[in-house]
Amino acid sequence: MTNANAADAPVEHEADWGRLEDGTPVGRWVLRDGTLEVGLVEHGARIQSVLAPDRDGNRADVVLGFPDAAPYAGKGRSFGATIGRFANRIAGGTFELDGQRSSVPTTDRGNAIHGGPHPFSEKLWTAHPVDGVCGVRFSLFSPDGDNGFPGGLSVHVTYALHEGTLTITYSATTDAPTVLNLTNHAYVDLAGEGSGTIDAHLVQVHADRFLPVDETALPTGEFRPVADTPFDLREAVPVGYRVELDDEQLHRGKGFDHCYVLADVPGGARPPALAAVVTEPVSGRVLEVRTDQPGIQFFTGGSLAGTLVGKAGSAYGPRTGLALETQAFPDAPNHPEFPTTVLLPGEEFRSVTELRFLVA
The missing domain is CATH 2.70.98.10 (Beta-galactosidase; Chain A, domain 5)
Known part of the structure; x- marks a missing residue:
């Protein structure tokens, strides 16, 4: 209706x-x-x-x-x-x-x-x-x-x-x-948009590998383990703590702007599963992201320049929101080792992403 x-x-x-x-x-x-x-x-x-x-x-x-x-x-x-x-x-x-x-x-x-x-x-x-x-x-x-x-x-x-x-x-x-x-490409601030940075948000990504990038933010083709790197988000960590670490990949992304490997299968699809969890500890708001896609781009908004003013009247500067973009791998058409993104006549592309909002 x-x-x-x-x-x-x-x-x-x-x-x-x-x-x-x-x-x-x-x-x-x-x-x-x-x-x-x-x-x-x-x-x-x-x-x-x-x-x-x-x-x-x-x-x-x-x-x-x-x-x-x-x-x-x-x-x-x-x-x-x-x-x-x-x-x-x-x-x-x-x-x-x-x-x-x-x-x-x-x-x-x-x-x-x-x-x-x-x-x-x-x-x-x-x-x-x-x-x-x-x-x-x-x-x-x-x-x-x-x-x-x-x-x-x-x-x-x-x-x-x-x-x-x-x-x-x-x-x-x-x-x-x-x-x-x-x-x-939704930017989220679980404390409420315009309330400040997302540095205190706790982020967990269910992936043991990510795609490192070159100076132009293109994936190099390497599947790098997250273990012993700032990109290890298998346990929830505060965004602000990790973003400030001295790491070449974080410098290239102005923070996190990287694709995490959720599945490595030729067809590029997988059964929908929990990919990421974000918690804002003061409000108790929680966002769970589920997807059938092979990757999720975690972006902490380092390129937001403060030139746009949002609904609450506050300027959107760096790290005023984070994005969790469920997708295929970047530059996949030029990487045969990545899951395919080719769609042919007679086929139907179909994908599901779930955004579940909870409180803790």
């Missing part, structure tokens, strides 16, 4: 929540399940807000973002957005598939990042409520040659809310061989 007037409706739609520079209206959807309230925006098929309770039942918005559409169409385009066609980086913006070389415009130190200069996060998606559940389905068609990627791609992202868990289901089909890597 949709109802723009009933504040307690499980699915609410505001058709003209904001406008792009050309005057195009942008809609916002709200999902409610009695525990969480989740705001979703059609521009970028993004998570705009998550109101979650602390251990005393007090709710706060724990997702970094903006109160209107304008910042999302500018420097804030990645905040909470669906990232594609290819999340993370592609070396030199080029890859070969079936003997054909494709070129994606480069936007980051000579590499393509997050799908190129006009990615999915800048598109206006169509949206419809999902029958029988508290959910919304966003849809987009990416034509052959979009940002240099081959194949016409039909892609859908469904958000469904139930008992404190936000489930994100990605699906896609193509009419020609292509590569695909989809994720969500």
Whole structure:
């Protein structure tokens, strides 16, 4: 159901929540399940807000973002957005598939990042409520040659809310061989967005290897054990303590900006499993991330420059939010040793990520 007037409706739609520079209206959807309230925006098929309770039942918005559409169409385009066609980086913006070389415009130190200069996060998606559940389905068609990627791609992202868990289901089909890597780029501060840094957050990642990067943040191809490194997050540790350690990889990422290896299988998929847990000790809020993807990019927001002001009126500087992006491995089309990201005609890409909000 949709109802723009009933504040307690499980699915609410505001058709003209904001406008792009050309005057195009942008809609916002709200999902409610009695525990969480989740705001979703059609521009970028993004998570705009998550109101979650602390251990005393007090709710706060724990997702970094903006109160209107304008910042999302500018420097804030990645905040909470669906990232594609290819999340993370592609070396030199080029890859070969079936003997054909494709070129994606480069936007980051000579590499393509997050799908190129006009990615999915800048598109206006169509949206419809999902029958029988508290959910919304966003849809987009990416034509052959979009940002240099081959194949016409039909892609859908469904958000469904139930008992404190936000489930994100990605699906896609193509009419020609292509590569695909989809994720969500929400920044989280479990103390409440705009409350300061995430240094006191405790982070645990269920992985015993990570992908080290070169000077341009591309994976080197090495699968490095986390043991005896600052990247060992198998037990929960405070973010701020690890970020400040003198380590070449931390310097290259301005903190954590690395993909952890959750599974190493040829097809790139695995049964959904617990990948990461984040705890904010003062509020007691906990976020559990489950996924079927082979990797999770842990990013502590070292590149946030304080030039964007969020919903609470605070500037978003370094480490004011962290992201846990479930995905395939960066630059996978150029690394045959990585799980494949190739999607062929007649196949359906399908992936599930669960964000479960709890209190401790």
